[in-house]
Amino acid sequence: MPADAGATSSGRAAPTSNATAPVALAGGAVDIGTLASRARSGDASAFRELFRSFGSMVHALLLVRVGPNDADDLVQDVFLHAWRKLSTLKDAERFGAWITTIARNRAARLHTRSRPKTTELPEELPDSAPHGAAPLDAAEASRAALTALSALPETYRETLSMRLVEGMTGPEIAAATAMTQGSVRVNLTRGMKLLRDALEGKGWS
């Protein structure tokens, strides 16, 4: 297991979000429906706000399907495609679910298999403690974690990607994807268990 990644001495942390989406606009909560309606009417600045609000979520979906090398470019492709197809969005309030559909579709059409181009995990990885072996290299740990994450069932890997990669909290994931908070929590909990099992089997402790 890599070196300690930031647990505080007190062990408690207030809810925080490192995500870039969704964020509050001046004057109150994000009104996705209003932004999407305006964008649908041709307001490019409103659409750019939607990009800022949903870019991380879309990236999270794509990362676990096409890998890190293609995900960034594909995010742009998804939003440019969405801009052209906005007239087909019936319910502006459901922009998040709609852009999710486009993202999955574009990823599927890329004809790149849904696993990132990372090194296959060896059967045995160095165990840092208690035998005193060297900690897992940070780059190796990152690749191993992404490989394991991307191998999870779709529902779990997408939700976990939003949480662990993009730093979105559970409530933010629910708001962005239109899933219920209950569903998101189940996905996170079960997915985390599967992820932990997968990494333990490869030498993580």
Add this chain to the structure above:
Amino acid sequence: MVMSDEYLWDRSGPVDAEVAALEEALGKHRFRGGELPRLEARPGPRRLTSRVLVFAAAASLALAAGLYLTGTDRSPYHFETLSGTPTVAGASRADGELGFGESLVCDDTARARIHIGDIGSLELEAGSRISVRRSGELPNTDDAGFVLDLERGSILASIFATPRLFQLGTPAGLAVDMGCVYRASVEPDGTTLLSVVTGLVSFETLQRRVLVPEGALARSYPERGPGTPVWEDATEALRGAARALDEGRGDPESHLATILDTRREKDSLTLWHLLDPIEGVEHSAERVYAQLVSLVPVPDGVTRAGVLDGNETMRERWKQEFSWDWGR
């Protein structure tokens, strides 16, 4: 180590070291943001006459589908495996395009997702078979659209398009999407159960059309067509009576009496669909009308005689009065 669910949920509670370590490792792949390139201009809002709006709507409908369906080699349907091994024409395939006339089959262990252009997708459950209709034309119209035929099994559809652009054929009728998420299941005898998660679906045959809003369900039967929609939270007695009435079982008089017992305004959904005479029940339409009026006032311009006479304009006008009760 015992995982802290709260930290995983929203970073509250004790820090879970494993989660934190994964955040550290995976955070390196985080989206860096940036800006979109210049966006080509889209038409802004403008005042249009109603005739132009109708034409524009029809044109955009045809264009949205036609971009895929005319003059291109690419099918608008692309599927991917969710589990197991789906087959196309008897051969195992993990993913790819579904062409016109092709069928996708999921055995008892397989599930797949079919992307329908950019308007949405549907998930094909285990034990299901779905086909791409040979022509891209919507049934009974000259418009181009997306049409799949569910031959057996179940699907969960999520569609985010203008109404009627996607239609699902079943052995017992046509489910016309009005922009929604819904589940459809075809039983071995062809009976189709439709339940709507969000939005609205119109279930149609040449003889009858029923509207199934969010939170409601309806069955449709080969030979008989669509049955009577009921709310999923309606009483068991009402749901059972409506189903028995549709299936021609037992005493229709008794079934109607059970349905008319309701005092819930939202059960106007079921009653409205029973305004036509029911075989074997005397004065059924008049009795249904009386119960409906007691739940929802008749608006100006709508008369008892007109409603009982089947005047579509009046019935639609009245429906708008109680539409707000339908699941909202």
